[in-house]
Amino acid sequence: MSSLQAPVLEVEDLAVRFTRRGEQPTRAVDGVSFSVAPGETIGLVGESGCGKSVTSLAIMGLLPRRGVEVTGSVRFDGNDLVDAPDHVLRGLRGADMGMVFQDPLSSLNPTVPIGTQVTEVLLEHREMSKAEAQDEAVRLLDKVGIPDPGRRLKEYPHQLSGGMRQRALIAMALACSPRLLIADEPTTALDVTIQAQILELLRELVVDAGTALVMITHDLGVVAGLCDRVHVMYAGKIIETADRRDLFARPRQPYTGGLLASVPRLDSARGAPLTPIRGSARDAIPWSEGCAFAPRCDNAQDDCLTEVSGSTVPLVPDGPGRELRCRHPLEHPAAPSGATAHGAAR
Amino acid sequence: MTALGDYKRERIDELAARAGQLPEGDAGLSLTRSAVRRLRRDPVAITGAVIVLVFLVVAAFAPLLAPRDPVTQYLLSEIRPGLIPGSQEGFPLGADNLGRDLLSRLIYGSRQSLLIGVVSTVLGLVVGMTLGVLAGAFGGWVDTLVMRFVDIILSIPGLLMAITVSVLLGQNQYALMIAIAVVQVPIFARLLRGSMLVQRGSDYAVAARALGVRKSRIVFGHVLPNSLSPVIVQATLSLATAIIEAAALSYLGLGDPDIARPEWGAMLANAQDFLSIRPALAVWPALCIIVVALGFTLLGERLREALDPKFRR
Numbered sequence: 168m169s170s171l172q173a174p175v176l177e178v179e180d181l182a183v184r185f186t187r188r189g190e191q192p193t194r195a196v197d198g199v200s201f202s203v204a205p206g207e208t209i210g211l212v213g214e215s216g217c218g219k220s221v222t223s224l225a226i227m228g229l230l231p232r233r234g235v236e237v238t239g240s241v242r243f244d245g246n247d248l249v250d251a252p253d254h255v256l257r258g259l260r261g262a263d264m265g266m267v268f269q270d271p272l273s274s275l276n277p278t279v280p281i282g283t284q285v286t287e288v289l290l291e292h293r294e295m296s297k298a299e300a301q302d303e304a305v306r307l308l309d310k311v312g313i314p315d316p317g318r319r320l321k322e323y324p325h326q327l328s329g330g331m332r333q334r335a336l337i338a339m340a341l342a343c344s345p346r347l348l349i350a351d352e353p354t355t356a357l358d359v360t361i362q363a364q365i366l367e368l369l370r371e372l373v374v375d376a377g378t379a380l381v382m383i384t385h386d387l388g389v390v391a392g393l394c395d396r397v398h399v400m401y402a403g404k405i406i407e408t409a410d411r412r413d414l415f416a417r418p419r420q421p422y423t424g425g426l427l428a429s430v431p432r433l434d435s436a437r438g439a440p441l442t443p444i445r446g447s448a449r450d451a452i453p454w455s456e457g458c459a460f461a462p463r464c465d466n467a468q469d470d471c472l473t474e475v476s477g478s479t480v481p482l483v484p485d486g487p488g489r490e491l492r493c494r495h496p497l498e499h500p501a502a503p504s505g506a507t508a509h510g511a512a513r
Numbered sequence: 514m515t516a517l518g519d520y521k522r523e524r525i526d527e528l529a530a531r532a533g534q535l536p537e538g539d540a541g542l543s544l545t546r547s548a549v550r551r552l553r554r555d556p557v558a559i560t561g562a563v564i565v566l567v568f569l570v571v572a573a574f575a576p577l578l579a580p581r582d583p584v585t586q587y588l589l590s591e592i593r594p595g596l597i598p599g600s601q602e603g604f605p606l607g608a609d610n611l612g613r614d615l616l617s618r619l620i621y622g623s624r625q626s627l628l629i630g631v632v633s634t635v636l637g638l639v640v641g642m643t644l645g646v647l648a649g650a651f652g653g654w655v656d657t658l659v660m661r662f663v664d665i666i667l668s669i670p671g672l673l674m675a676i677t678v679s680v681l682l683g684q685n686q687y688a689l690m691i692a693i694a695v696v697q698v699p700i701f702a703r704l705l706r707g708s709m710l711v712q713r714g715s716d717y718a719v720a721a722r723a724l725g726v727r728k729s730r731i732v733f734g735h736v737l738p739n740s741l742s743p744v745i746v747q748a749t750l751s752l753a754t755a756i757i758e759a760a761a762l763s764y765l766g767l768g769d770p771d772i773a774r775p776e777w778g779a780m781l782a783n784a785q786d787f788l789s790i791r792p793a794l795a796v797w798p799a800l801c802i803i804v805v806a807l808g809f810t811l812l813g814e815r816l817r818e819a820l821d822p823k824f825r826r
Contacts, residue, residue: 227723261725268723273716278545278738287734288724339724 174202175347175379176226176264180239181249183218183225187234195221197403197454198239203379205346210394210411211383212426214448218403219383223349225249226381227266228256243347262292265340269352271332275324281308281335282320288342307338311368330361334368341372348373349381354389366392387430391415396488399423402451402459405482408490419485419496421466454479458493466495548819558815564808572623579617580605583775588612597791609780609794610787618775619797625769625776626805629690630756636694637755638748641701648702649709649740650732660706667699675758679767686769693758697751704747708740715739742820749813753806760802777802 308316589612682688763778
């Protein structure tokens with residue numbers, strides 16, 4: 168895609184550890200690296216608890232300082248954000264990088280009208296008078312497709328529908344035309360029809376405007392619809408990276424394969440059982456002891472464990488534009504017919 | 514026309530009428546305003562509000578409402594050992610042990626009780642909220658310092674604290690107000706701090722940070738307004754306890770020594786020597802205290818429910 172352009176965001180070897188007094192530190196994110204170029208959309212995909220959201224919060228510098236240890240580097244336009252002072256981060260957030268959260272109702276302040284919350288961002292980052300900000304807010308709400316924006320500005324979050332609220336949040340995130348937008352499961356709390364509208368809105372306003380987009384999701388439908396490149400995460404590490412088409416056509420990590428297989432398909436036989444992945448994300452073993460997915464993996468063999476193979480499973484190049492962390496990946500015959508149909512079905 | 518057709522049409526008209534009402538009724542309502550709207554439909558809240566309002570009106574217009582002067586000893590000549598004149602022409606509730614009109618004293622007493630209750634609660638609220646905001650907004654060592662100070666105050670039993678303060682400050686009504694306020698400070702401080710801590714971790718506070726909104730704006734524009742409702746409820750309930758506490762302190766002889774200002778607690782204390790002769794002297798002021806405290810409590814409880822999203826229908 169636009170990979171020739173210099174990336175807006177480069178994340179390298181990012182690790183987040185939660186340390187609590189008297190407890191073993193937990194690694195929520197472990198050695199995650201990726202980059203996003205202008206106009207590019209990448210997907211961070213994985214089950215709940217795999218570290219997607221912590222990654223996004225770490226990029227934005229929104230994790231609490233106490234009890235959290237962030238290492239590695241997050242470069243935005245070449246400037247490292249991990250050790251950046253608060254006022255620098257605050258100047259960037261909202262202005263140059265925006266974020267849209269999962270639950271639009273709880274992400275809006277219930278006691279303040281929508282208008283105040285939209286103008287607040289404008290007043291913070293753009294030199295505007297209150298009247299100008301008011302006009303700009305009307306324009307923004309109109310842009311994200313909220314009808315009768317003048318009236319909506321005076322309303323409170325509980326008076327808007329879920330889709331409207333998410334639109335308002337997107338308007339706020341895009342108020343200062345950021346160059347990077349992180350969307351943390353922006354459609355999870357919405358109806359299917361509204362989901363499609365929001366994704367379409369993101370495509371129009373973000374991707375077409377040349378904004379870099381990091382899409383955090385567990386929904387492969389969202390990935391199929393929007394993302395250029397996909398990073399699949401498991402237990403805090405990236406386990407497979409591929410372009411969208413490649414990933415859907417030939418998933419190599421058994422976990423990715425399992426994710427794809429557990430999505431209900433229209434073209435499967437009626438009454439045919441779904442194939443879920445065994446167990447849950449809690450069954451992961453620490454990466455130091457072997458592949459974290461091994462306990463749930465059908466392909467797992469003895470050398471997936473560190474004590475047998477003598478080393479942890481590395482992330483290695485796997486063909487053009489792909490990376491893989493697996494010793495016994497899924498093999499695909501030359502013609503990838505079924506899997507592309509899957510992508511189209513969504 | 515068939516009966517069924519009529520029935521259906523009626524149902525549809527009814528639904529249409531209802532659908533027409535809903536959006537209009539709910540448009541442009543803030544949480545506070547919809548809480549007020551809920552309160553206005555709540556018979557218990559209205560009862561509480563009416564009680565409070567009646568006492569407020571009585572207190573405000575005491576000179577107009579009281580039939581006589583509260584300190585003049587009209588019936589002194591009729592008092593004998595073992596006899597205090599009861600209800601009679603011109604004295605609906607009779608006289609007290611010094612021949613003063615009981616009804617007028619009760620009416621004037623409402624001024625003193627409500628004044629002490631309101632002033633001490635406001636005082637406690639202002640100081641408590643200041644401490645709570647400090648602790649809740651800054652966190653860290655400020656929080657630790659403020660909250661340990663508050664814990665120390667809280668560790669002393671309320672009435673004991675109030676007695677100590679009013680003894681230290683001398684016997685006057687301002688000392689009484691401060692004494693009661695001191696007892697309320699830790700309650701408000703803790704409540705506001707706790708509620709601010711919860712709100713600081715909420716999604717919209719994180720979302721506001723993600724938009725680069727400055728910290729002071731997040732604390733005062735977002736966190737504080739959302740943290741106020743438990744404090745408002747507590748303030749209403751505190752008015753009741755403040756009035757009871759004021760009466761208790763007066764009863765213990767720590768109240769306002771000025772006899773020109775009758776006070777329910779002092780009247781109660783005074784009446785206990787004459788319980789066997791005229792129990793009404795104790796019953797009436799006690800009843801006033803109970804009813805006004807009940808009024809504030811009813812209002813406060815219902816306010817809590819109206820402001821709490823969990824009770825929202």
